[in-house]
Amino acid sequence: MMNLNKDIKIIEAILFASSEPVLEEDLIEKINEKNKINEYLKTLEEFYSTRGINLSKTGSKWSFKTSPDLTSELTIFKKQKRKISRAATETLAIIAYYQPITRSEIENIRGVQMGRGSIDHLVEIGWIRPSGRKKIPGRPTLWSTTDLFLEQFGLEDINDLPNKEELKASGFLEKRSAIATISDIAENPLDLNNEEQEEEENLDDFLTENKE
Amino acid sequence: MMNLNKDIKIIEAILFASSEPVLEEDLIEKINEKNKINEYLKTLEEFYSTRGINLSKTGSKWSFKTSPDLTSELTIFKKQKRKISRAATETLAIIAYYQPITRSEIENIRGVQMGRGSIDHLVEIGWIRPSGRKKIPGRPTLWSTTDLFLEQFGLEDINDLPNKEELKASGFLEKRSAIATISDIAENPLDLNNEEQEEEENLDDFLTENKE
């Protein structure tokens, strides 16, 4: 049995009592030997790694979670009952791996117009967010994943995505599209980007319309 | 390190994830070797006796509690989260998109008169601030969003907010659950103002049928 010092007990108690992930700095604040925080957390992480609950880090927050081996025994706690649609899943994956990325780039990769759904749903769940605009005509919104996405998928950071390195090595991280090449040949290269060009003026339009 | 069998892990995880003490019989139901329940619970009780959290029994229910020698000195500050009202959210959205903007301009856009409430509330939370006065008769206060607002909503820059076209293309302007046909509208002319209901259903609609 490990010799348990008070700091470790404090960390354990706080993480246990919080029903959501706790910032590392909030843990540091509560312990005496602040410079030992990494050591403590590592000890606890290892100690719980084979148990029914595991300690893990996502972003800059720590939390205890039930072990993934026990999913089928814990269905009583399940809150997310709905399945995530295939369109939303693919869109999420593309945003996660290719971020930041515009909607029309996502459409190019999937080879399908997004229409409704997907993006607004993913924003609703809190997994994606707008993160700037691409510096091309129309300045379309770029989408990225959120900290909540990392937290809920148990990722320490975005480089922790499964198969990320493999994807990079495979060369599939390029956003180019065969269809874009096609429209080049059709000598109508702007066609696919048309939608992006109207956008800038809209806010102004709306303003003048409504401020009478 | 104790050799941890699956039953013990299950008990541990259930007690951890449950927000209330758990009946012993409910634990028995979830494990394989049901006759060993006492042995398991004893093992766990002993194991946690020196840690930051302890396993304890009250009546016929089991639960984890933080160790009594910590509770006196440990106080956790938790955030209790509340949503702001729909009117306040709309006001905030309009300020975010049109800032700096006066109160009567907000009213024009929303099409309703506002009490002091929404603006005061938003100032109190720290999401908006006065930012000068408009150079028109009466010199009304102009309102803008704050850095705290950006932080809260996960934005790096106020210009990251998607514009009208982008929102439309991403599905935000869609009626979610049903496709409104002309006959729908004719039958229920009030339907268009029924946004509140629509909003409520969104999470449920998060969708398996979300095929594009």
Add this chain to the structure above:
Amino acid sequence: MFSDDNEEVSNKDQFNLLINGYEGPIDLLLELAKKQKVDLAEISILELAEQYINFIEKFNKIHLEIAADYLVMAAWLTYLKSRLLLPKEDKTDDHTPEELEEALRYQLQRLEYIQKISNILISRPLIDRDVFYGGSTDGINIRYNISYKSSLYDLLKAYSLVLKRNQTINNLTISSSELHSVDQAIKRLMNIFGSLKEWTNFMTLIPNFGVNYVINKSSITSNFVASLELAKNGYLEVKQNETFGNIFVKSKQ
């Protein structure tokens, strides 16, 4: 006869089912490619193009409203096919058929890969679905600070609702009437009555506004009232020889 109809209906349903199963033309193409059971890197694009075109053609006969993007893809593949089959031109354009083939192959492989990793991603232990945070807050002093947590979604949705409401109001705007007014008719008749030296059938003076029944009717009415007004003021003469008969007008000069 009936059995044919039934078959058509069931084919339609089958078609909808089929198309709904795909996330777009590339996805469909990918499925067809997988059936060739070879490495995508070595897939025969020519053969694949043929399969896809056949698939679309077959269903297009039954169900004409086939989604436009599927048809665009079919057209492009037809084009690619012809480029691949035709003897090479000396003058090369920007893209050789081989480059196009390669671009398509790339897109297929990439989509296949994305489908694979999106499955891996979504199968990760997900909070509140597979793994759970602690539920207990027992035994520790907890003080609550109230904080407000509206999400970006709430904000964007609220703004969208404002936009939608404004749109609705715009839809209710009453546009200026297209109906012909008496004033307009008087002005118009004043311009032409000088040429009415002979008795002229009133109906021939009515401008035709196309097929809109209401507008035409209003035009007849307003012109009739206008001609009475002009008669009263001494510019025109109006006569009707019998009840319900034709009305004639003539300049009174």
